Amino acid sequence: PRFFALVPAAGVGERSGAGMPKQYVEIAGRPMLAHTLAALAEVPRLAQTLVVLSPDDERFEAALPGYAGWVARVGGASRAESVLGGLAELRRRGAADDDWVLVHDAARCLLRPEWVDALIDACQHDAVGGLLAQPIADTLKAGDAGGRVTATVDRRDKWAAQTPQMFRAGLVQRALAVLGAAATDEASAVEALGLAPRLVRTSMANFKVTWPEDFELARRLLEHK
Ligand code: C5P
Numbered sequence: 001p002r003f004f005a006l007v008p009a010a011g012v013g014e015r016s017g018a019g020m021p022k023q024y025v026e027i028a029g030r031p032m033l034a035h036t037l038a039a040l041a042e043v044p045r046l047a048q049t050l051v052v053l054s055p056d057d058e059r060f061e062a063a064l065p066g067y068a069g070w071v072a073r074v075g076g077a078s079r080a081e082s083v084l085g086g087l088a089e090l091r092r093r094g095a096a097d098d099d100w101v102l103v104h105d106a107a108r109c110l111l112r113p114e115w116v117d118a119l120i121d122a123c124q125h126d127a128v129g130g131l132l133a134q135p136i137a138d139t140l141k142a143g144d145a146g147g148r149v150t151a152t153v154d155r156r157d158k159w160a161a162q163t164p165q166m167f168r169a170g171l172v173q174r175a176l177a178v179l180g181a182a183a184t185d186e187a188s189a190v191e192a193l194g195l196a197p198r199l200v201r202t203s204m205a206n207f208k209v210t211w212p213e214d215f216e217l218a219r220r221l222l223e224h225k
Contacts, residue, residue, distance in 0.1 A: 001096070001098045001099045001100055001168075002047040002095070002096075002099045002100070003045050003046050003047060003099070003100045003102060003120060003124075004046065004047055004048055004049070004050065004090055004095055004099060004100070004101050004102070004169070005040045005043075005046050005048070005049040005050070005101075005102045005103075005104055005164070006049075006050050006052065006083060006086045006087065006090065006101050006102070006103045006104070007033075007036060007037065007040070007049060007050070007051045007052065007103075007104050007105075007106050008052045008075070008079055008082040008083050008086065008103065008105065008106065009021075009023045009033055009051055009052060009053055009075075009106035010052050010053055010054040010057070010075020010076070010082040011023070011075075011079065011082075011106075011107070013107075015210050015211060016209070016210060016211065016212060016214075016215075017211075017212040018212070018215070020059070021054075021057075021059070022107055022209060022210075023036075023106040023107060024059045024063050025215060027109065027209075027215060027218050027219050027222055028218075028219050028222035028223045031063040031064070032106065032107065032109040032209060032218070033051075033060075033063060033064065033106050033109070034063065034064055035109040035110075035111075035222060036104065036105075036106050036107075036108065036109045036111060037049065037051065037064070037067075037069065039109075039111040039112060039113055039116075040104065040111070040113075040116070041069075042113040043113045043116045043117065043120075045117070045120055046102070046116075048069065048070055048093075049069050049070065050069070050070040050071070050072060050086055050089060050090055050093075051067075051069065051070065051071045051072070051106075052072055052074055052075050052082045052083070052085060052086040052089075053071060053072070053073045053074075053075055054073065054075040055073045055074070055075065057073065057075075070089075070093065072085065072086060072089040074086060074088070074089055076181075077181070078181040079183075079184065079185075080176050080179070080180065080181050080182070080183040080184075080189070081181055083103055083172075083176060083186065084173070084176050084177065086103075087101065087169060087172065087173045087176070088173075090169060091169065091173070095169045096169065096170075097168065097169060097170030098168050098169070098170065099168065099169050100120075100123075100124065100129070100166055100167070100168060100169070101166070101167060101168070101169045101172060102116065102119070102120075102164035102165070102166045103163060103164060103165050103166075103172070103186050104163045104164040104165075105163045105208055107208045107209045107210065108162065108163055108206055108207070108208050108209070109209060109218060109222070110205050110206055110207065110218060110221055110222065111164075111206060112203075112205075112206075115132060115202050115203065115206060116164060118132075118200060118202070119131075119132055119164055119166055119200050119202075120166065122198060122200045123166050123198055123200065126198050128167070128171075128190065128195045128196060128197050128198065129165075129166045129167035129168065129171070129172075129190065129197055129198065130165070130166060130187075130197045130198030130199060130200050131161055131162065131163065131164070131165035131166065131185070131186075131187045131197055131198075131199065131200065132162040132163065132164060132165075132200050132201075132202040132206060133159040133160060133161050133162055133199045133200065133201065133202065134159060134160045134162065134201065134202060134203070134204055134206075135158070135159055135160075135201065136155045136158040136159065136160060138155070139152060139155060140152065140153040140154075140155045140158060141153065159199055161185055161187060162202060162206050162207075162208070163185070165185055165186040165187050165197070167186055167187075167190055167197070171190065171193075171195075172186050172189070172190065174193070175189035175190045175192065175193050176189045178192060178193065179192045205221060
C-alpha cells in the first residue's frame, strides 16, 4: 500500500480573528499553509499530498506560487465534508481501498517530518490505524456559558487528539460517510464503527493555530526551528 497525505485547508478560521482564513496568515515569512506543506514534503514515504481548498478560494496561487502538488477545490461546510471531498478526489486519482491516507490540518503548521514518520512506523501494520496525540497534563474542567466550573473531569486516561490521523482510504471514507459533518476528526468517525485507533504520543508543539495569541507562539517556534 501507498501513503497519501490529505490537507484540509478550506476553513474560514473564525476563531483566529485574523480577518482572513488562518491558513494564509504569514508566520515567519510565509503563509501557515506553506510551512505545513513543506514539512509533509520532507517525508519521502508520502507518495503525494492533496490540498483541499474551498471552491471560492482566491488566495492559494498567490500564497504558494508555482505549487506543483495535487490541489482540489472540493472543500465543504465542515472539516469532515472537506476531508470527504478530498478522499473522493484521491480515489479518482488512483488511491486504492487499502492505501493509507494521513489527514493533517493545514493549521498545524509546526509539524515535523519525524512525527509523521513515527506515526507511520507505529500504524502501518495496525489493523485500524491511528493518530498523533498528547496525554493531558492539565487538570480538566467542564464549564458553563457564564464561565464557571461545573465539574472536574478525570484526566488520567485523556489525550488531546492531533493530526496527522492515519487510516486506510476505504475505511475512513466509509466511516466519515456514516458519521457525517458531526465528526471533528477522522478517528471519531472510525471509533463510531466500533474500532479503536492507536494513540501515538507526540509533542505539544504540534498544536493547532486557532486563537489570536497562537500566531505569536507559532512564529517564535518557527523562527527558532
Ligand atoms: O476549524 P478547525 O480548526 O477544526 O479546522 C481544522 C482544519 O480543517 C483547518 O486546516 C481548516 O482549514 C480545515 N477545514 C476545512 N473545511 C472546513 C472547516 C475546516 O478544510 N469547512
